[in-house]
Amino acid sequence: MAAEEGSRAGEDDLVLAATVTRRHLVAGESKVDIAADLGLSRFKVARLIDQAHAAGLVRIEVEDPRGSSERLAQQLQERLGLRHAAVVDSTGRSPTPGAVGEAAARLLCGLLDPDDVLGLPWSRGVHQMVNALQSLGMRPPPVPVVQLSGALATGSEDSSTVDVVRRAARVLQGGRTVFFAPLVMPDADAAATLRREPSVTAALAAADTVTVAVVGVGAWSAGSSTVFDAVDATTRREVSRAGGTGEIAGRTFAAAGDLVVSPLDERLVSLSGDQLRGIDEVVAIAHGPDKVEVLRAAVAGGLVTSLVTTSATAELLLG
Structure with missing residues (x-):
């Protein structure tokens, strides 16, 4: 009692x-x-x-006035060692491609200085970013735009690499360097012949001058990389056997972030792996659970320095 x-x-x-x-x-x-x-x-x-x-009856929460997306962006920078990050809220829904593209456009405009040179390959994210640059009426400093990769027919986007660069150049008003060629050629000899064309040679050489690039990052799997989807089964296996797990502008890399060499490299009309590594600021636009490990690899390998992603992907990266 x-x-x-x-x-x-x-x-x-x-x-x-x-x-x-x-x-x-x-x-x-x-x-x-x-x-x-x-x-x-x-x-x-x-x-x-x-x-x-x-007794554990008290729980104190202090909300960051900048919001959860800004907090996640700050955590990504600190945890992954990124220079810049932008996070689009995806709580309870899938963000529209336009929202991700707009976030990328705003980040890019904040990065560019008048003495920069912007490089753009083909990617869905880059396509959406250029759409946002046009629709938002942004006024970044005038800088030249260089095409970093040949065209790749995706069947889902009404835009080629040349078109992406041209539209970006209209906004940036600093001139453009473009070339007409596919990203992936049928064989190494055809690619070598095309790379010797004066316009292609000059454009690919201009990649050496690029100081800021915006790229997509694909996992080497179906539906996650437009290059993977575009090549044949033999090429897919060759890249996988070489250790390739991710891809940027056709250049494949391993789980540790090291660039890998496979027969695919000889068929590409794109900037080289060394040129990609030589760009000071590389902003990746990528999101989705299939991109988490390859994003970690690209950042760890120094291929990517900044990131635009969704809150769901940011949480997975931080986890």
Whole structure:
């Protein structure tokens, strides 16, 4: 009987502690006022508040005024060592490609200086970013735009690499360097012949001048990489056997972020792996669970320095 009475007394103390703490922390009443109202000493009120904390009755949350997306972006920068990050809220829904493209456009405009040279290959994310640059009426500094890869027919986007570069150049008003060629040729000899064309040679050489690039990152799997989807089964196996798990502008890399060499490289009309590594700022636009590991690899290998993604993907990267 005494034990039951002691238990009830303990519960009553916790109820009183919760009441006092709620009035103090939530309602903002002073300890003195609470003590006077309840007929307690202010020291008793202070002890009850301490008791509520010790019993785990108090949970304090401080919301960042910048919002969850900004917090995730900051955490990505700190945890992954990124220079810049932009996160699009995807809580409870899938963000539209336009929302991701808009975030990329805003980040790009904040990065560009008048002495920069922008490089763009084909990717769905780059396509959406250029759409946003046009529709938002942004006014970044005038910089030249260089095409970094040949065209790739995806069947889902009404835009070629040349078109992407031309439209970006209209906004940036700094001139453009383009060439007409597929990204992947049927064989190495055909690709070598095409790369010797003066316009193609000059455009690919201009990749050496690029200081900022915006790229897509694909996992080497169906539906995650437009290059994977465009090549034959033999080529897919060759890249996988070489250790390729991800792809940027056709250049494949391994799980540790190292560029890999496979027969695919000889068939590409694109900037070289060394040129990609030589670009000071490479912004990746990528999201989805299939992109998490390859994004980690690309960042760890120094192929990507900044990232535009969704909150769902950011949480997976941080996890």
